[in-house]
Amino acid sequence: MELEITYAPDRVIPVPAERLSPQEQAAWARQAAADFTRDAGAHSSTAAPIEDALRAVMAGVGDDRRLLLIVGVDGGVVAPLMISVITHELSRQEQADFLWSNTAILPVTPRLTETESLGTGFSSTLAQRENGLDFATRRWIFFGEGATVCAMLGPVVPYGMAFVEPFAEAALASATLSGFTPRVDQERLDELVAAVVRPGDDWVLNV
Incomplete structure (x- = not known):
């Protein structure tokens, strides 16, 4: 299945889908970070951490996924x-194994994401702690006939989630996947939301 994504070029760097040698990865990450920093008008000092992040992300390249x-x-x-x-x-x-984590330190924040091609997705935002480090992740599931699309944003420093998730959500909302037919399962979506709603979150307040 071919996955097509539209993204903001001044906020998103797509990672090559093909497997590269370590030397090719290093060269690509260095050039991509320099090009992005220049084109986005960012300070030159940001190129190094972006390059490091790109090299780390490239380690996860696989035939069944896209990385950005x-x-x-x-x-x-x-x-x-x-x-x-x-x-x-x-x-x-x-689904539960993907959406939740036993390293979460706060209640999960549930949301629904509406897309034209992938249907309605359920997402969970988690604040986590592992090995003394605090970070955040956001995970999405889109249900299809005979297929599933999963996405994960992060790990990212907790305060940083607000700066990156709008661009991730926009990329997912734009995604088209050949051969993917969304499966409407409102009952399951309601179940997932209900599973993480905290007492009081669904109270109706009369002002």
């Missing part, structure tokens, strides 16, 4: 976005 690096304002925040195509419908346990 989201760059926050002035290059101060960077976060990988991985979009995976799974050629089967995930079981409820597989």
Whole structure:
């Protein structure tokens, strides 16, 4: 299945889908960081951390996924976005394993994302702690007939999520996947939202 994505070129760097040698990865990351910094008008000092992030993201290249690096304002925040195509419908346990994490330190924030081609996706935003480090991730699931699209943004420093998630969500909203037919499952979406709603979040306030 061919995945097409539209993205903001001054905030998003797509990573090559083909596997490159370590030397080719290093050369590509260096040039891509320099080009992005120049074209976005960012300070030259941001090129090095963007280059480091690109090299780290490239380690996850695979045939079943697309990788992008989201760059926050002035290059101060960077976060990988991985979009995976799974050629089967995930079981409820597989969905839960992807959407939640036992390293979460705060209640999950649920959201629904409406897209034209992938249908309505459920997302969870997690604040996590591992090995003494705090970070945030946001995960999406889009349900299809015989297939599933999953996406993960992060890890990113907790305060940085607000700077990168609008560009990740816009990229997902623009995505088209050949052969993918969205599966409407409002009952499952409602179940997922209900599973993480905290007491009081759904109260109606009369002002």
